[in-house]
Amino acid sequence: MDLLYNLGTQITNAILPLSGIFSDKLKKGVIGRKNTFSVLKDGLNSSDKTLWFHCASLGEYEQGLPAFQALRQHYPTHKIVLSFFSPSGYEIRKNSPIADIVVYLPIDTKAHAKRFLNLVHPELTIFVKYDIWPNYLKELKKREGKAVLISAAFRENQPYFKYYGKPLRDALFAFEHIFTQNEASQTLLHSINYRNTTITGDTRYDRVYNQLSIDNTLDFIETFKDNKLCIVAGSTWPEGEAMLINFINNHSDKDVKFIIAPHNIKSDQINHIQKQIKAPTVLYSNKQSSNLVQAKVFIVDTIGILTKIYNYADIAYVGGGLGHTGLHNTLEPAVFGIPIIIGNHYDKFPEAKALIENGGMFSVATQNQFDTILTDLIENENKRHATGIQNEVFIKKNKGAVIQILNYLRIL
Known part of the structure; x- marks a missing residue:
């Protein structure tokens, strides 16, 4: 061998x-x-x-x-x-x-x-x-x-x-x-x-919990959100983007803001997303010259700021689980105490299973399921708050791996 x-x-x-x-x-x-x-x-x-x-x-x-x-x-x-x-x-x-x-x-x-x-x-x-x-x-x-x-x-x-x-x-x-x-x-x-x-x-619990101790302020996101309910879709792939875009186009009456941070930020993919959305959109790369308050959808065509953007979310969708590319990091939004929606392919991700069992995360496989759960979370403030708290508590409960590792290495 x-x-x-x-x-x-x-x-x-x-x-x-x-x-x-x-x-x-x-x-x-x-x-x-x-x-x-x-x-x-x-x-x-x-x-x-x-x-x-x-x-x-x-x-x-x-x-x-x-x-x-x-x-x-x-x-x-x-x-x-x-x-x-x-x-x-x-x-x-x-x-x-x-x-x-x-x-x-x-x-x-x-x-x-x-x-x-x-x-x-x-x-x-x-x-x-x-x-x-x-x-x-x-x-x-x-x-x-x-x-x-x-x-x-x-x-x-x-x-x-x-x-x-x-x-x-x-x-x-x-x-x-x-x-x-x-x-x-x-x-x-x-x-x-x-x-x-x-x-x-998992040391990732320590990693995401540490995020709360740093400055997560992004002035342009605060301006865009304009004190409205905000849904952040992070690390999205085409199958999830299609569901989200369909929801945005069919629910234009809702006074809700959307932020989409695609996994693929190549210009052709960003342009495709922007063209499919009927509501006013703004790109991160054009934020200085755009009316952020008037836009309904903010598309993040850069990397490195998604974790801070989750700080402004009231609800999160995390990509990768509807297809077979692999579910992206669900702990990053969970630490901010918000409910999370993912796709139905999460078997290899124990933290996703645990968050679902704990009641703070929801799995969907179809457009109808996506629309139903997202609408419920938008309209039911008590449920949105309660499920989000479940995620926050779960992160706090599971942090502490690093201390054990360092104790073994005898450096404390």
């Missing part, structure tokens, strides 16, 4: 540069990985004390950020290397203040692992959730490097727990400790005789 895995990584490493021809996103990753070793060589020397944080993408970065920030504060003289595998993480957080160096992680070959660790030589390595690379981890273990996995979430159908998953399964044993989100994940680890586990919950 190890031979097959290593053969696969060699083939991937050889053909990946060709993929850039067909995808701009993949092209960014290919170019970025070419530069990784030179960036590390220029930014580090053998006498530096270092920490290494690795995330698959942006979501895992946000998940690990509370722990990263605490470690940054506790080890101010250490150099921190932050690595991403996906361009969607690297391109957005390449200037992250918690790291001294941000790079793409090279493909998981034995040679890359040795070269990377020769340059980084971390005292502590933290991987987030599930982006587990056997050769890097096995090389770390050979060097007696300390590595932990945080916010781990496992499912029975993953390769770690199958007969053919030995390389990945062995990689788990390179971690000194694994902090799981739930008991089910811990039970799966115990089934393969990995025992160094602690159930801490």
